[in-house]
Amino acid sequence: MTFELHGTHIHVSIFPSNGLSTKDSNHLQPKDRPLQDHLIDIFSQVFKCEDSEERKSLHDEVLGVILKAGKPLFSQLTPKTPTRERSTLHRFLFAEILYFRLDCDSGAASVVPVEPEEAYAAGHLINRELGQTSEEELDLCExxxxxxxxxxxxxxxxxxxxxxxxxxxxxxxRDMFCKAQGGPSQLRGGPEGRELEYLGKILKAFPQQDSVRVPQLLGYIHDKDTKRILGFLRQWVPGQNLGIEIDLAATATETKQKWASQIRESVQLLHKHGLVWGDAKPCNVIIDEQDDAWLIDFGGGFTTGWVDSQLAETIEGDEQALERIMALLSSKDNAILY
Structure with missing residues (x-):
């Protein structure tokens, strides 16, 4: 498990009691099982669980044991107050990681410092080249x-x-918005990679900045050593999120009609060029300081209630969400949006 504590990244490895598998202790009662086997089985459920609340509960159970076991050591190794230095993106993407192992052999759980090479599946955290996406793998704007x-x-x-x-x-x-990753996940095939490529396609289809209300792609982020792509920079749109920050009940009907018209127009313009918004919903609309509606987040996927799963990342899915957004903006209710 890897987590952040007081601005420091901590990676704690948990190994089976027999060094190979937790299966050998499955026959034991929970109170008799080695703690590390129990925690490994719980943590494995996190990746299978579809319910977000249950997933968080399982994750927190494992994290709670680790924090309690490591409290004396963690308090010595991590700063109590965050640094006030000017934070560059490098600090977030390539921060130092401290490695530990959860030790339960003596009965009470404790954490023991280990070398990075001794950590479980930590190779991807150590090797900056592993998992990063090269320019050749992405459709980039030269x-x-x-x-x-x-x-x-x-x-x-x-x-x-x-x-x-x-x-x-x-x-x-210049103010901008960024999404970036320096860890093991590949950009290509993931939501950040889809958004990076889609913003490029939108820029090619609409080279004039004011021709469609979608934030313009402004730059790519790459590792200065490996030259591999880490993420993207796009236009920053100051404003409020339609699905979270706007009180629709207090908004004039004419204003909501204007937003509905602008959202529909932007979606239709995208569709004319074969481009799909993807995770279409009110939370992916920004109302700027001039009261204009912008579409954001082209990472794909879908949100239940706005797009049916079988229509995810399709023009039909966009149209389904669009009609639901139109209905919302024509309603007099102050709906709760997700």
């Missing part, structure tokens, strides 16, 4: 500038994990 993580100042983090981040950033004095 004229779009490349930036390194060291060039990018992080202003506001919206989502982050170990070696991946979604944030508002500053590049050459």
């Amino acid at each position: 004229h779009i500038p490349r930036y390194t993580p060291e060039d990018i100042v992080v202003k506001n983090v919206f989502m982050k994990g170990v070696r991946h981040v979604t944030a508002a950033v500053l590049v050459d004095g």
